[in-house]
Amino acid sequence: MFDAYQRTLAEVEELNMIPVMNLFIVLIPFLLSAAAFYQVAVIPTSTPQQVAAPATDEDTSAVMVNLVIRADGSLTLSVSGGGADEESLRGMGAELPAKAGKADVAALQTTLASLKARYPSSETAFILPEDSVGVQMLVEIVDSVRERPSATGAVETLFPVTVLSQFVAAPPAEIVPDVDLELLPEAPPGAEGAGEPAPTDAPAGESP
Amino acid sequence: MLTPLLDMFTIILIFLIVSFTAEDYDLTLAKDVKLPESVSRSMFKPSVNLAINGAGVSVEGRHVIALSEGHASEAAYTAGEIPELVEHLAAYYDELMRPIPGEDGAEEQAPIDEPVITVQADRGLDYRTLHLVLQSAAKAGFFKYRLAVLKR
Numbered sequence: 001m002f003d004a005y006q007r008t009l010a011e012v013e014e015l016n017m018i019p020v021m022n023l024f025i026v027l028i029p030f031l032l033s034a035a036a037f038y039q040v041a042v043i044p045t046s047t048p049q050q051v052a053a054p055a056t057d058e059d060t061s062a063v064m065v066n067l068v069i070r071a072d073g074s075l076t077l078s079v080s081g082g083g084a085d086e087e088s089l090r091g092m093g094a095e096l097p098a099k100a101g102k103a104d105v106a107a108l109q110t111t112l113a114s115l116k117a118r119y120p121s122s123e124t125a126f127i128l129p130e131d132s133v134g135v136q137m138l139v140e141i142v143d144s145v146r147e148r149p150s151a152t153g154a155v156e157t158l159f160p161v162t163v164l165s166q167f168v169a170a171p172p173a174e175i176v177p178d179v180d181l182e183l184l185p186e187a188p189p190g191a192e193g194a195g196e197p198a199p200t201d202a203p204a205g206e207s208p
Numbered sequence: 209m210l211t212p213l214l215d216m217f218t219i220i221l222i223f224l225i226v227s228f229t230a231e232d233y234d235l236t237l238a239k240d241v242k243l244p245e246s247v248s249r250s251m252f253k254p255s256v257n258l259a260i261n262g263a264g265v266s267v268e269g270r271h272v273i274a275l276s277e278g279h280a281s282e283a284a285y286t287a288g289e290i291p292e293l294v295e296h297l298a299a300y301y302d303e304l305m306r307p308i309p310g311e312d313g314a315e316e317q318a319p320i321d322e323p324v325i326t327v328q329a330d331r332g333l334d335y336r337t338l339h340l341v342l343q344s345a346a347k348a349g350f351f352k353y354r355l356a357v358l359k360r
Contacts, residue, residue: 017210024217031224040237041248042326042354047346131336135329138338139244139357146248164353166339 043142045162048126060084062122063092063115065159067108068167069129069141073098075108082119103137105144112158113148125159128167237328237356238266244331246357255324255354256300260333260341265293272296278333280340289344297325297348305349325350 060083068076078093094111096104116122125145129138148156237243238259259266262278273280273292284290304323325345329338342353 017214020214021210021217024214024221028217028220028224031221031228035224035227039359040243040252041246041357041359042250042252043246043248043357044250044352044354046352047342049351129335129339131334131339133335134331135333135335135338136244136331138335139246139331139355142355143247149247164339164342166335 045164048165063119065125067127069133071130071132073103109144109148116158124161126163128165130167241328241330243358245360247360255326257326259328261330289347293344294347301349323350324352326354328356
């Protein structure tokens with residue numbers, strides 16, 4: 001009986017591992033070469049397009065947000081649409097000064113979330129960065145406009161449709177000619193883009 | 209004797225199999241482009257691939273124009289486009305939008321719904337250049353972009 005045990009022990013020790021090793025040696029380089037050590041995602045975005053004027057009965061459940069990003073990190077939020085009058089739209093906008101050299105993302109998200117709660121079907125945010133804003137900073141702010149992670153780990157969607165335009169500084173007051181605006185012909189409907197500050201480009205109309 | 213080695217291999221193998229994704233990204237990351245980091249989870253889809261870094265702009269891996277330290281010529285900024293890039297992308301646009309002839313005299317089919325460009329922009333670039341490139345792409349017919357980012 002003891003002999004039988006001894007024999008089993010000997011057999012276990014002599015287990016032939018060479019085929020397993022061969023398998024591993026083939027599999028590991030293959031999987032290593034196929035492994036992705038970084039994960040690439042994308043942020044869908046677009047530039048403003050010139051489209052036909054929206055239907056006359058304005059959607060009162062959606063607003064559009066214009067966000068100016070300055071190089072120092074300060075943000076200016078303004079709101080348009082929603083069937084609201086000028087005064088209340090102005091009340092919904094916000095000036096968010098930079099905090100410690102960075103954009104105040106938390107305050108921005110709070111403001112956007114309250115807008116979203118008031119106008120649930122709003123989706124579009126126009127992003128108007130200044131020329132010298134860096135790409136990393138832009139991406140971070142676009143991220144925070146698109147969604148807000150909540151404490152539970154779920155993600156709250158804010159304004160998922162972001163349109164990248166360009167901030168055009170208003171000309172200094174002294175060089176604006178003194179023109180009576182009443183006399184100017186009215187702009188055709190749909191010609192204005194994101195409201196103020198209007199994007200200078202509307203490339204859709206220019207290409208064939 | 210071989211047991212510790214085998215243990216190690218088994219662990220590596222399991223780790224690699226778990227992290228293995230069968231998806232084939234048709235995205236060749238451009239060299240010398242440090243993508244910005246983001247929390248976006250939108251998945252990458254194949255599209256025309258445009259890469260910008262401080263030294264130049266390339267389309268589908270082919271160098272198109274040079275930039276000097278991330279800036280195009282002042283003339284380009286004034287014009288709001290980079291003519292070479294517009295020309296180059298317009299060729300891609302025509303290629304993409306050419307209707308596919310149907311078989312046996314069937315009707316021609318539109319090849320894709322809408323043209324999209326994947327933009328790999330270096331995180332050190334400033335928005336002025338990025339916007340110029342996006343504007344050039346829009347002039348060539350590409351209005352929609354996917355900004356490539358690294359998942360955080």
